[in-house]
Amino acid sequence: MDQKECLGCRIIYSIYSNFPPMPSARAYNVETGEFFPFDRLRSLPTGYEMAEALGIAWTCDCRGRSRTPPQHLGNAQPFGYKPLDAPNGDAETYGGMPIENGPPNTWVENPSGSGQLRLYDANGNAAVDIDFDHDHGFGAPHSHNWDGRSRDLGNAVSILPY
Incomplete structure (x- = not known):
């Protein structure tokens, strides 16, 4: 440089x-x-x-570059906002993954790359999430337990077997 x-x-x-x-x-x-x-x-x-x-x-304000903001953002798409910690009763997905009809008894990695694993129970319903990429008071990683369509606020978890 x-x-x-x-x-x-x-x-x-x-x-x-x-x-x-x-x-x-x-x-x-x-x-x-x-x-x-x-x-x-x-x-x-x-x-x-x-x-x-x-x-x-x-x-950017370095190397004498122009600070002219873009004049046309016609291709830009708005982001939809959906709180991550509050799925509503009508939601089919949460965090980009299905709440129901997942592969039974299987851990699935969130395809968004968000650093989340979800365990589906024997009926294909979300049972546990493990989040690796953030901490909201329980450390990273931490887990969330599902009860039907409701996810708890979080729990400390270790991915080590002891």
Whole structure:
């Protein structure tokens, strides 16, 4: 790198370059509205290139670059908001995975790359979630037990067998 990057580019690089490999995860370009493999983002050599891939390079303030915001975001799609800790009674999925009709007696990895495993019971209903990628008071990993269509707030868990 021949010139120093701005604080924003350094922060972007420090965040995304330190993520673990996540072959199923997708990143989002806010200018084009397109998803692309997250591991491609992690492999980029500079924060500026990461910002370009995410569609936020216009926020960069280094190397004399223009800070002109995009004029057209016509391809960008809005994100739908659904609280992760409050499935409603009509929900068919929670966290991107079915609550019912899953493969009986099977652990399934969340295909979004979110770092979650779900155990389905003998009837194919969600029984347990183990979340590896975040902590909301119970450590990481932690578990959530299902009771019908309701998921508890969380529990400390160890994935070691002892």
